[in-house]
Amino acid sequence: MRILVLGASGGCGRRVVRSAADRGHEVVAVVRETSDYRPPASVRLVRGEAGDAAFLAPLLAEHTTIVSCLGLRRASLLPWSALRSPPDLVRTVMGHLVDHARDETRVVWISAGGVGDSRARASLPVRWLIDAGHVGTAYRALAAAEDRVRASGRPWLAVRPVTLVSGTATGRAGPVERYGLASVIRRADVADWMLDVADGTLAFQEPSVLLGTRSTATPPTPRP
Numbered sequence: 001m002r003i004l005v006l007g008a009s010g011g012c013g014r015r016v017v018r019s020a021a022d023r024g025h026e027v028v029a030v031v032r033e034t035s036d037y038r039p040p041a042s043v044r045l046v047r048g049e050a051g052d053a054a055f056l057a058p059l060l061a062e063h064t065t066i067v068s069c070l071g072l073r074r075a076s077l078l079p080w081s082a083l084r085s086p087p088d089l090v091r092t093v094m095g096h097l098v099d100h101a102r103d104e105t106r107v108v109w110i111s112a113g114g115v116g117d118s119r120a121r122a123s124l125p126v127r128w129l130i131d132a133g134h135v136g137t138a139y140r141a142l143a144a145a146e147d148r149v150r151a152s153g154r155p156w157l158a159v160r161p162v163t164l165v166s167g168t169a170t171g172r173a174g175p176v177e178r179y180g181l182a183s184v185i186r187r188a189d190v191a192d193w194m195l196d197v198a199d200g201t202l203a204f205q206e207p208s209v210l211l212g213t214r215s216t217a218t219p220p221t222p223r224p
């Protein structure tokens with residue numbers, strides 16, 4: 001399968017690229033001009049500005065499976081630290097996907113736990129954290145991106161992970177009911193779960209998912 005990966009240089013994106021290449025998919029990884037990211041040898045690297053429709057549209061025409069791990073960079077983990085990305089980046093890029101992707105294209109993309117109706121499943125301390133500073137800016141931007149996709153009627157999956165942490169994959173990613181202060185998921189698990197849905201290893205039909213770490217691994221259900 002041919003897979004286009006946006007945000008390929010990020011923590012989740014790198015893992016999507018590596019896992020997809022390991023599965024034998026033909027992977028095209030999109031990064032910014034300035035990125036020093038080096039993909040696995042079999043992967044085609046394309047440099048450009050994802051926010052530029054003229055750059056993105058030809059790539060969208062060539063792919064029917066897209067995984068986006070784009071997100072806003074901040075100067076540090078502190079909620080009030082400066083943004084290193086345009087606040088409307090994800091909304092802009094998802095708008096380009098809506099406008100230019102083929103009708104049959106499947107898109108799996110990263111939003112965040114606590115966006116949209118998953119806010120009701122976040123504890124009060126988590127709500128306070130995700131409203132703070134530029135974390136709040138990023139959350140409002142992701143909500144706008146989700147609204148853009150929903151309004152288009154495209155049946156694409158917004159993956160809303162709980163708090164991301166590093167570490168090797170556990171295979172225990174899955175839908176969860178609650179997002180509390182102790183809820184974490186490894187980027188490798190998010191990436192592999194997104195790829196499972198994108199390449200049809202796992203059947204998942206909902207438009208969004210609060211993704212967390214389950215107590216046991218869920219065996220994949222192939223798409224019918």
Ligand SMILES: NC(=O)c1ccc[n+]([C@@H]2O[C@H](COP(=O)([O-])OP(=O)(O)OC[C@H]3O[C@@H](n4cnc5c(N)ncnc54)[C@H](OP(=O)(O)O)[C@@H]3O)[C@@H](O)[C@H]2O)c1
Nearest residue numbers: 007008009010011012070071072085111112161162163164
């Ligand atoms: N942190 C959490 O606990 C949490 C929880 C839930 C959801 N999320 C969401 O999940 C996303 C992915 O997480 P992650 O850890 O993989 O993030 P990450 O490592 O910060 O990756 C962000 C990706 O977006 C790209 N990007 C940022 N600004 C860009 C721009 N102006 N133009 C082009 N590309 C740009 C980055 O490219 P460069 O490498 O070139 O900067 C990188 O590939 C986060 O950004 C956030 O929206 C995070």
